[in-house]
Amino acid sequence: MPLYPVTIIAVAMVLMVSTAVRADERYTPIQDSVVAEECGACHMAFQPQMLPEKSWQKIIGDLSNHFGEDASLDPETVTRIEKYHRDNAADSGWLSGKFMRGLNKTSAPLRITATPYWVREHNEEVPERAWRDPKVKSKANCTACHRRANQGDYDDD
Amino acid sequence: MSFFAIARLLIVAAVAGGSAWSANGPANAAMMQDNIERYRVEAKALGQGFEAFSAERGRILFSSSPAAGKPDTPSCTACHTTDPAGVGQTRAGKEIAPMALSRTPDRYIDVKKIEKWFRRNCNSVLGRECTPLEKGDFLTFMASQ
Numbered sequence: 001m002p003l004y005p006v007t008i009i010a011v012a013m014v015l016m017v018s019t020a021v022r023a024d025e026r027y028t029p030i031q032d033s034v035v036a037e038e039c040g041a042c043h044m045a046f047q048p049q050m051l052p053e054k055s056w057q058k059i060i061g062d063l064s065n066h067f068g069e070d071a072s073l074d075p076e077t078v079t080r081i082e083k084y085h086r087d088n089a090a091d092s093g094w095l096s097g098k099f100m101r102g103l104n105k106t107s108a109p110l111r112i113t114a115t116p117y118w119v120r121e122h123n124e125e126v127p128e129r130a131w132r133d134p135k136v137k138s139k140a141n142c143t144a145c146h147r148r149a150n151q152g153d154y155d156d157d
Numbered sequence: 158m159s160f161f162a163i164a165r166l167l168i169v170a171a172v173a174g175g176s177a178w179s180a181n182g183p184a185n186a187a188m189m190q191d192n193i194e195r196y197r198v199e200a201k202a203l204g205q206g207f208e209a210f211s212a213e214r215g216r217i218l219f220s221s222s223p224a225a226g227k228p229d230t231p232s233c234t235a236c237h238t239t240d241p242a243g244v245g246q247t248r249a250g251k252e253i254a255p256m257a258l259s260r261t262p263d264r265y266i267d268v269k270k271i272e273k274w275f276r277r278n279c280n281s282v283l284g285r286e287c288t289p290l291e292k293g294d295f296l297t298f299m300a301s302q
Binding site: 042043044064067068069070071072073074135136137138140141144 | 226227228229230246247248249250251269273276277278280281
């Protein structure tokens with residue numbers, strides 16, 4: 001009987017730890033429907049938390065030359081998308097997100113796949129042949145492996 | 158409620174649902190024709206002896222490989238496949254619904270959307286905007302598919 005409270009505490013602690021582990025790679029899904037639709041037309045709409053504000057400025061500021069294609073939009077839509085990415089970038093808010101690891105205030109990588117955090121998370125775990133799979137096609141195709149990436153859930157790795 | 162009453166209700170619901178679904182088809186096609194009409198007005202206004210849009214010219218435009226724009230997008234078919242009824246794939250691996258009106262009936266309704274994709278994709282593939290004649294030919298071809 002004296003063991004009873006100890007058991008409860010132990011179980012609670014195990015649950016807390018396992019929940020934290022499961023919810024490790026979660027990002028707020030895109031809340032703005034215009035951002036979700038326009039950014040998601042050709043590729044998965046990447047969560048803004050995955051690049052610093054400076055990166056998004058460069059990318060959204062040159063949509064006519066968007067990774068080899070013209071992805072231009074009307075000025076109002078561009079302004080709306082810029083604001084959403086500024087408000088939710090990896091370095092927005094009080095605490096920087098994990099995608100700022102290895103980056104400093106001046107860094108502005110143009111690809112999520114070029115950030116030290118992304119590279120570290122993928123380079124040992126994902127074999128080269130997985131990237132060559134025609135169903136994957138591009139490193140920008142998060143949902144090929146992370147089925148719930150659209151909802152900001154990358155825990156299935 | 159008897160078995161027959163339930164069956165009758167189900168049949169009525171199915172017929173009503175079916176006709177509501179198919180009724181969208183002609184409405185979508187009519188809205189697409191409105192957009193083709195808009196390009197006809199633009200093409201005439203250019204005063205270059207416009208006569209009529211041609212599905213055949215549209216087919217040739219769609220199937221050609223101009224490689225005159227951005228290097229990664231040499232042709233429409235690079236992403237949309239050579240079959241207008243086929244499911245395409247973007248360079249980032251995302252599926253593209255078929256271009257043929259019969260396969261994606263709600264594709265050609267919104268003027269802004271049509272103009273957005275002509276601007277982007279003509280620039281990417283041809284390295285310039287498309288003319289009203291090219292746009293009308295292209296839509297006339299897709300309307301026939």
